[in-house]
Amino acid sequence: MKGTEPDAGVLVRVAEGDAGALTELYERYGGPLFAFLNRLAGDRGTAEEVLQDTLLAVWRSAGTFQGRSSVSTWLFGVARRQAHNRLRRVPPPAAAEPCDRADGLPGPEELAVGGDWLEAALARLPLAQREVVVLHFLDDMAHQDIAEVLGIPVGTVKSRLHHARTKLRECLHEQMA
Missing domain, CATH: 1.10.10.10 (Winged helix-like DNA-binding domain superfamily/Winged helix DNA-binding domain)
Incomplete structure (x- = not known):
């Protein structure tokens, strides 16, 4: 049953090119990742863009996951790096005050x-x-x-x-x- 498959198994399927597995990861972690990114960016639109960048990065790099941390920790790390890449280019307006x-x-x-x-x-x-x-x-x-x-x-x-x-x-x- 896909809904109860461990996260690491879903990530292996993503690495194999299974788009449905990426959707499954999004369904599991999209909400918490978006909340994290929204608070980092301070802007809903930027957070949505960074979440999209995160999913693309997960799609491309799922095969690099080595299991040294939980999948959720790895996903938050990917999201953080994507947020930093975006925020370096355009800092959030409220953070400067x-x-x-x-x-x-x-x-x-x-x-x-x-x-x-x-x-x-x-x-x-x-x-x-x-x-x-x-x-x-x-x-x-x-x-x-x-x-x-x-x-x-x-x-x-x-x-x-x-x-x-x-x-x-x-x-x-x-x-x-």
Whole structure:
């Protein structure tokens, strides 16, 4: 049964040129990958384009998967590289704003009724910190998996999380003031 086939088996089929297997991977991981990319890019259209680039890269490089990590970790790594390639060319507009500028962000009233201050605060984090926050808190990845996706030591993941929490806390305090 294809729906319960392990991810590694589906990836082998992708490497063999099975387009249906790529569709199956998309059905399994498209949502989480898009959410990750959308938070990195800060723009839905860019995230959609990067997801397409990611699927093309998976199609072309599925045969290089060596099983040293889970398929999901490998997919997030491919998506991250594609996002970095795209964002190097066109940086996200919100990422350039410093955290101490409150222009355009929701005030306490909007926060009280469900305003999305977190998305605005995430957009203000440096990309390296935003990645670890999104992977850890929003995609529920363990520190070791994040380290594999990003190609950095676990200690660096922890350090980036620490700095990101501090910056997010500062942004929240600004919004509550």
